[in-house]
Amino acid sequence: MLELSGAKILIESLLKEKVEVVFGLPGGQALPIFDAIYGSTLNFILTRHEQAASHMADGYSRSTGKPGVFIVTSGPGATNIVTGLGTAYMDSVPIVAITGQVATSVIGQDAFQEVDTIGITRPVTKHNFLVKDVKDLAKTIKESFYIATTGRPGPVLIDIPIDVQRAVHEFVYPKEVEIRSYKPNNSGHPVQVKKAVDIINNSERPVLYVGTGVVISNAESEIFEVSKKADIPVTNTLLSIGVYPCDSDLSLGMLGMHGTFCANKAVQAADVIIAIGARFDDRCTCKVCDFAKTAKIIHIDIDPTAISKVVDVDIPVVGDAKTVLKEMSVLIEKKERKNWSKLINKWKTEQPLSYDRNDNNLHPQYVIEKISELTKGEAIIVTEVGQHQMWSAQYYKAKRPRLFLSSGGLGTMGFGYPAAIGAKFGNPDKEVIVIAGDGSFQMNMQEMAVAVLNDVSVKVVILNNQYLGNVRQWQEMFYGKRYSHSCLAKRKKCPQWCNTPDRNRCPVYVPDFVKWAESYGTLGIRVTDKKDVIPAIKKMIETKNSVVVDVWIEKEENVFPMVPTGSSLDDVITRISG
């Protein structure tokens, strides 16, 4: 009989789950766990902030499809991971989070570094557990991995009091999981599948609207097959970039607020929308009551609560995207839809994505286009949140799913850099590039220590506009150009009212990202001229170690097209008039 401490049971269980890497940071109430890690074969990566640990686990998971794992201490360690859990929860990322907790005997006494972790994290986890007895630990870990990775995936947290970490018990890792109250349903109901297919077969202007669920269930080839067979154009969301080949005639690009003209037009003109693993997020639907008014809506999703949550659905099919698509593709008729294709092509050529390609200004879109060309769309791109995120989504041509990682649902600034480090741990042979805003990067750039000390090479391209650019754009468009607290260069001596940025007159920007990179012993490159963009990107790709490229882009460049909040997908703005 193998008797182990709770801490050792945890480590052994993680090894049984074939966990390749665990991120985190120690503290008092997790010391037995960290003692058990010492000398074990578990690959543990010490981060500089617990939030970053949670995003690293997330980036690892999004890029590999495997669950991400992190371990932090109680109290402040636990509160620091809330953003990471929320980010993963919104985007359905499987994570198993471990937190230390004060001893069971003092829970509820406001002990040092005690917080109600279970209470705080309940709304941002798929499920959470407080383990009060060491005999339940192995089973709880097994169940956590199962819950995190099945059905609609999500983060699961296990809170382990320090006395449970120390207590000793026989270690048997369960082989099977049986949770009577949790039974995700994978295959679609045959009657519903049949109904959906009948509608599709009889439609003239169908659109496939594919979301993260398709990435999660690895259904890209099934989507491709169905769309080709029945000649159905495909629009994607921010999180399903790369699922469908963007050079295909049937690819509409991203829909929604900053989506393509043609995707939004097609959705509005469609007679059937086939939503798969997508949740009708408001950034996609824009004004809900005007969304795809003429269309019947078929919704395929593994999560019954996603169905008819936002938009009334005509044919719901509860099931896994891949399984249901396979069931459907047999029944779907081969068909050509010449008129529909013609119309779509017209929209495509009428208003393609565009920016001023011919002037000599340094446009961010140009930088992304070049990164896309020079990496052939094969790199893992991780974005922060803001304008740069939208330009990346629009101009990076990812060749496959899981090559474009971004915080969609929560829109978490500070996600990108640590998530990229996590992605690199999961894909050591792949080029991993963060496209960052100068604001977002400053939220977690301390993690460069983790990249450098672990010889993990992550390239960072900062699209530096010296602004919280996304906020500035909204202020320019909807708040009379009153740039309230969106300028990152503003100093005490600046005039209170300033909406006339001029790099030559504005105060010196801090930090100097090049010197910052150099202080970690890595290469920093500054680009202030369009002609230096290509050489800098080439240099960055050639360099083996981490690189930071600080690109000083046009300060007031805006993201277009844009559907303002409260407008319908028909009301696309393509530039600021006047």
Add this chain to the structure above:
Amino acid sequence: MRHMVSVLVENKFGVLARISTLFAARGFNIDSLTVSETEDSAISRMIIVVKGDCSILEQVTKQLNKLVDVIKVNDFNGAGCIERGVALIKINVTRSSRTEIIKLVGVFRARVIDISQDSMIVEITGDEDKINAFMKVVMPYGIKETCRTGFVALGGGHLAGTK
């Protein structure tokens, strides 16, 4: 619209908090709630009575179903179910009103369980309508205090209407 939601859950700590959070996050006030062990001590049944928009409630019901500790959810709204609640009502009495009140208690098949110089406590069992109706008729005598339980309920399709 009044909904009576029956939820079968794992009998574990923290489950009630998960469930009430779902209602609270949407601004639903829970009118009444009962929780008790079922014939299987590992399973509890909760009966939650709320008022609210049907479509929002449908969403909440689905989300209840999604909770890992929830085994089964039934919205008894409109469907045949038997419900029972208990109320204790302390009523002002005078010498002249006493017999009148006792008559009313008889009509409602309630019971007098305590009696003093100037008050009596009546126990009444029934569905919400019956308890409300009784409260209404004794209101003019003056109600000193009341205490009501939440409702217990079981689905019983063929008994619908006989209550």
